[in-house]
Amino acid sequence: MGIEDKIQSVEEKLEKTPINKATEKERARLKSRIAELKEQKQKKAKGTGDTSGYAVEKHGDVTAALVGFPSVGKSTLLNEITNADSDTGAYEFTTLDVNPGMMDHKGAKIQVLDVPGLIGGAADGRGGGKQVLSVVRNAEIVLIVLDPEEMREDEIKQEVDNAGIRINTDLPNMKIEKKDRGGIKISKTVDGGLEEDTIRDLMRQHGYANADVVIREEMDIDRFIDGLMDNRKYIPAITAVNKIDTVEAERRKEFEEKYDLVFSAETGENLDKLKDLMFDRLELIRVYMKEKGEDADKDEPLILRKGATVEEAMNELPGEMKRRFKDARVSGPSSKFPNQRVGMEHELMDEDVLELNLKHL
Template sequence: MALEEDIKAVEDEISKTKYNKATEGHIGRLKAKLARLREEVQKRASSKSGGEGFSVKKSGDASVVLVGFPSVGKSTLLNSLTGTQSQVAAYEFTTLDVVPGSMEYKGATIQILDVPGLVKGAASGRGRGKEVIAVVRNADLAVILLDVFQLVHYDVLVEELNDAGIRINSRPPDVTIRKKPRGGISINSTVNLDLDGDTIRSIMGEYRLHNADVVIRENIDIDQLIDVILGNRKYIPAIVVINKIDLADEYTLRACKEKFPDALLVSADKKIHIDELKEILFNRLGFIRIYLKPQGKQPDMDEPLIVRYGSTIGDICDRLHRDFRNRFRYAQVWGRSAKHKGQRVGLDHILYDNDILTIILRKQ
């Protein structure tokens, strides 16, 4: 219990300290200490649970995890999206394990994962939170599912994910830290920073980093610097879906739209707006279509290869056959990623949507 008491004490001190330039370094040290204590709590929760989490084999072209409080309708939504029969009941913690389903849409196979509901304290292991968090960290997209009458759950869910080192809808800060044997902390920045050098050094000192070269390419805050130092944060996209709209009146629905203007309102039970959700999932996962063209033949325009945005020729080789990368000679590309029709490219070439691709291999 000592760790929880230490965390509470640090949180109280942070909340009581008014933020200004004079207190910035002190708050930075406190936040660094808080992050370190939370890391220790998570490690202890992991050791007590006997592992890092549920064992889920990823399948398909991408995986989506349904995150929400118990009884918010995750199992019903899984059934509506995939036809998988996940147990549904009107009481909490119906789902005690991960229930995977497979959704086919526009040629893509998307794995949908229904996990036990998250509750306050999940990041510390409460309610099998550690296991659920492990599944979320490995997903390509998170659906934060809210009950139309319990919108306040959103802040709790995001806080638990944040405490567990998961950053939704953000990217890693453009900061590089290279340790060195001596010479102190050297800070170089390409932009104007709100943080001063003393604050940066005090935060790094909390983690016993006293000799390092720090290159900062964007204006960061204290929390982002701590994330870079820890180096174990997971950055994943997320969408908000509000469920059970068939039970709500017009006033409640209007309040949902005002609070979450970008959220999709659905009824998993009545299958309202489920097709719209499928389209959003497909788009947010960043799928592109690649049409394969055997050498000297016409491309197969009926069955594209579905891959993620940013995929390279090397990724395609790995996807098609385990030996293709080793036997690779060159590739030809027609489409927006090519400078001209049939351009010869290498393994690092990045493909665009609707590109046509021929891969030339060495003979075995």
Template sequence: MTTVQKIKEVEDEMARTQKNKATSYHLGQLKAKLAKLRRELIGPSGSGGGGGGGLGFDVARTGIASVGFVGFPSVGKSTLMSKLTGTHSEASEIDFTTLTTVPGTLKVHGAPIQILDLPGIIEGANDGRGRGRQVIAVARTCNLIFIVLDVLKPLGDKTLIESELEGFGIRLNKKPPNVTVRKKERGGVAITNTVPLTDIDHDEIKAVLSEYKINNADVAIRQAGITADDLVDVIEGNRVYIPAIYVLNKIDAISIEELDLLYKIPMSVPVSSRDWLNIDELVEKMWDTLNLVRVYTKPRGLAPDYSSPVVLRRGKCTIEDFCNSIHKEIVKQMKYAVVWGASAKHSRGQKVGLDHVLEDEDVVHISKK
């Protein structure tokens, strides 16, 4: 029996099993078993009964962040890519025109953003159909995913694509669960929770741990609404948490009333890549979601250089990160830095050290020894 067939068998059994107190242990085991089978498909040597390994297309990475276009064939990804970046990505009404990843670069607020046009995926991609696993393997490495949908059938396709990405360990617009599982030598399983357990019970937790042969562990749950799937994600440890924007394409084909309804889909931007409608809103949404920080340099005795910002990622935007992004030798030569902007305590500038955290559009002068 192939991995895909085993997955189908487990999924069918889960669908047949009614959730209640008596079945929670069994369901917990099934969910853990399903995750382990999915892991075989994610790995490069996974044998899913079709398709290649879990490795993605070779793409040279450029820019400060990467945005991957994911969607079914013929939803307009290539047209949008070509117009955004000026990079030619073959577009036509024929399915599967794009057969490999096409990279391009879009400059936003002085920051080079790499755009990756991925081949259209098909239902069953995470089980090895088509080139889906290669597509999703690249998507796992992106800082942001554009899920491009046809406005004439957005919700059905949205659900299917989310399911494909979910099956490949990608969690969209979520943060890692606030759960820790610490293995120990003896003492059995001890479970502590600072919030009520509403979607998982102790039996289900122990069942999941048992499937992973974890018989001695301290489990701490500090977040409401934790499920068995969340616990599995923590134990597996190979999940990626990526923001996603739903690009609802071809709005030139619908009415204003229908457009109003589309705006109710969270994290969505309706556009027309063909008629170039609402693209500015999409680019701004992309910038806000990437959460980048622009920092301007100020040479001694000169005005700040606002033409070429140093762009850093939020969470890695200290003075040390700023120096290293220019040249690693600067950290060794730095005596102190002066910062003007949102992160400074006063408008005339603040003298700071390497661990000072910068904010968007700060100005920095590095004083050398």
């Protein structure tokens, strides 16, 4: 029996198993088996298939991937928000390779990748889907583009999920420490969630005989299995509806209430809002560097992620900054007062002005 047949067989058993407390352990076992088989299938495909065709060198501060089924207008969008010149056409499969473009916004250089349109079964390799989704896995944000005439939102999100990509969710809040002996010990900081016997069974299925596990959130079977797997990728995503200029007012309002944004790549409507939304979801911050006695350089800010410290800022700068560091002065949202003296551990915020005081070596 091949892997596909095994997956189908286990999925059929799962479908026939009712959802209740009495069947929790059995459903957990079946779901865990499905996850293992799908991982085996993906590893086997990587070993036999050509996945080199869509290799993309990263440029800029961060990378965004445009994802959608064919003919949703991704190529037109890429051309409008970046310096790219991607082929466009009102027919399927215009994009046959990954087309990159660079978007400059608020001082950040965001590399935007227009990947070939997905088709059903992409995560299993149909239509070059594995190569496409491997590019998506390496992006820092996903922009899911929908067509108002053929939304197919659930299908595209399912393909992304089947590829082990979890959008708009954090890593499961759990910690596992392997031990040499003592069995599986479970600590929970929340009430509810999975029974301890179910947790132990799942961990044994994944090769844990002795371990301490701490669970800090109420989670279901799927979420716990994700925490056990090492091939999951967690990426923020924006779901937006293109071609809004072709939609009547009442339907437009429905889209505006349900999705992150509506826009028109053809007319340019809401493209500035889309850029702002991408910047915010990426949690980027701008830090303006300042030399002593000079004005801050606000033309080319240092682009960091939310929560970055002075030390992380120095890591992005040329030279042996940390060896030469004495202290720093910060003015802006993160400072208590202008020119506050801070150390390496100080957490920076958007539009801070940072002046480094360095030793002469």
